[in-house]
Amino acid sequence: MQSLWSKTIQLPRRESLQGDISVENVVIGAGLAGLLTAYFLQKKGKQVIVLEAARIAGGQTQNTTAKLTSQHGLIYDEMIKKAGKDRAMGYAMANESAVNAYEKLIKEEGISCDFERLPSFLYTTNPSEVHKLRQEAQAAAALGLPAHFMEQDGKKELPFAVEGAVCFENQAQFHPLKLIQALAPKLTIYENTNVLSVKQHRIIYQRTADREQPDSKEGLDNSSSRKTGVITAGNSVFATHYPFLIIPGFYFLRQHQERSYVLALEGDGVPRRLSGIYYGIGQGGLSFRSAEGKLLLGGGSRRTGKKECACAETGYSYLRKQAQTYYPKAQEKACWAAQDCMTHDRIPFIGKYSVFRPYWYTATGFGKWGMTASMLAALIISDMICGSLNPYQGIFSPQRFLLRAGIKNFLIDAGESAAGLTKGFFGGKQTRCTHMGCRLTWNEEERSWDCPCHGSRYDEKKNVLDNPAQPESSTN
Ligand SMILES: Cc1cc2nc3c(=O)[nH]c(=O)nc-3n(C[C@H](O)[C@H](O)[C@H](O)COP(=O)(O)OP(=O)(O)OC[C@H]3O[C@@H](n4cnc5c(N)ncnc54)[C@H](O)[C@@H]3O)c2cc1C
Structure with a gap:
């Protein structure tokens, strides 16, 4: 099922890698995190290549909703209480700086990707939850975020009454694949190049078959040349959404994945343009933004692999019922789903992969807020590789202690x-x-x-759809 982003943008194809090479820096994974990291490394004068198992942005990035915000659900009040004000403030400022960094990059490169500043609203329809939003607004404002509480959604853009909302001013939205379409030509990227294993500085990769072009000369069906190769890399960045190596790092013990769903709606009674982005708290909360003259309705989240429980419906069926209730005349123009890694303290892992591999880096655990996290990963990791101190690297360090x-x-x-x-x-x-x-x-x-x-997810024939599982031939 194609997202609105991939329906509206065709990204050019890239060759797969052949032979053995030595490179200063290798980024594994051409999602937003990997591409931005490669972009900033290159900008700072470093030699870098990107290896992508399938297609550029063909992972979770193509199925996002692409809101750019430091408003990540109910987070700041809890973070202040459990992790302290300094850490919460660092998290808040880092994410605000990431939104600004997008704007700067887009201006500097002259990229047209529908980037637009607008307010973000965290809302509830439940009177008994309003106090949580008041506390969240207070906590966020105390950290220096542009936050305030609103009794109701004054704009009346949502199809139901809102009991209260936290508004963050000056947030943003964009078209993620339009940004990538502009950045990719500046980078050396190899598609259908799946990394099988990484041992110290040695990366073993395999050229993979092109699922979209089974008759292509590239890939497994090309028996005239070797299918595997070795790269000697100074630094390796695992931007693979979920780190696929079990040891070291033990990321499998440190996060789980949650899946969420999106519908693009159009038709009578459906707004073509919203002047804000919206996220509902609590079980069944709905997310709203507009793009390409359509309304994007998101939600129905659940832990990947978990059956629905009796208490809450999830998935497309839940979203379609909501669409039917609130926009009975809507036509569904696209539907898609994605998943993201949820860390135990809700802070992504960005930085050194493990103390035992000081030349490996990772960016994972984005908690469904990976647009800002990808930018942070790019800035932090490129600074670390260049030997510069990034003010936020301690907050996101994968080596941080488990907090309460x-x-x-x-x-x-x-x-x-x-x-x-x-x-x-x-x-x-x-x-x-x-x-x-x-x-x-x-x-x-x-x-x-x-x-x-x-x-991990597989299709009916047991082909891997989502990692950390790797195709059968992979090893650690
Ligand atoms: C429904 C939904 C909506 C979302 N909406 C928002 C939003 O509005 N705002 C926001 O901030 N965040 C949002 N997110 C989160 C955001 O979309 C993700 O965090 C982000 O796209 C992850 O990017 P990535 O580069 O880490 O991963 P990916 O895009 O998955 O990229 C990883 C790449 O690595 C490649 N790869 C994996 N293994 C290998 C290997 N062994 N060798 C080579 N390549 C490999 C994959 O093929 C893939 O292309 C949303 C998430 C979901 C689930």
Whole structure:
């Protein structure tokens, strides 16, 4: 299912890598995080190549909703209480600076990607939750964010009554693939080049078949040249959405994945343009923005691989019911889904991959706010590789201690993994995840096998759709 972004932009193709080479810096993964990191490394005078297993931006990036904001749900009040004001302020300022960095980049490069400044609203329709929004507005303002509480949505753009909202002024939205379309030609990127393993400075890759062009000369069907190669890299950046190596780093113990859904709507009674971006708190909260004359309705989130519970409907079916209720005359022009990695303290992992590999870096755990996190990753990692101190690197360091906020979530994730592994051990090979062996669950709506432990997904023929699982031939 194609997102509105990939329906409106065709990204040019790139060749896959052939042979053995040595490079100063290798970025693995051509999503937004990898591409921006490569861009800033190159801008700072470094030699860099990007390796992409499939297509440029073909991962989660093509299925985002592309709001650019430091408003990440109900986060600041809790972060101040659990992690302290300094850390919360660092997180807030880092994300504000990321929105500004997009604007600067877009201006400097003269990129036309529908970047637009507008306010962001965190809202509730439930009177008993209004106090949470008041506290959030107070906490955010105390950190220096452009935040204030509003009794109601004065603009009346939403199709239901809002009991209260936190407004962050001067946030933004854009078209992610238009930005990538402008940046990609400046970079050396190899598509259909899947990294199989990384050992110290040695990266082993394999040219992969092109799923969209099965008759292409590139890929597995080309038997005239070697399919694998070795790269010797000074530094490696794992911008693969989920780090695919199990050891070191142990990222599988430190995050899980959540899947969310989006519909693009058009028709009578559906606004073609909103003057803000919106995010509803609580179970069943809906997200709204407009793009390309359509309304993007998002929500229906659930942990990847988890069946719906009786208490809440999720997925496309939930969103379609909401669309039917609020926009009965709407036509569905596109629908898509994506997933993201949720860390235990809700702060991404950006920086050194592991203390045992000081020349490896990673950017993961974006918590469904990976547009700003990708920019932060690019700025922080490129600074670290160039030997400059980035003011935010400590906050996002993957080596930070688990905070109080994280321990409860760690235990929940550990419980899910233990259950999944046990079921996998007693189940058949067909329903076992190749990542660590958890039992997969069938997702009827998307016709995929999904892993409830770490979020890998497979199609009906067991081809990998989403990592950390890697194609069968990969090894650690
Ligand atoms: C429904 C939804 C809506 C969202 N909306 C927003 C939003 O409004 N604002 C916001 O800030 N964030 C949003 N996010 C989050 C954001 O979209 C993601 O965090 C972001 O796109 C992740 O980018 P990435 O570069 O890390 O990952 P990806 O785009 O997935 O890129 C990783 C790339 O690595 C490649 N790769 C993986 N393994 C290998 C390998 N072994 N060798 C070579 N290449 C490899 C993959 O093929 C892929 O192309 C949303 C997320 C979801 C789920």
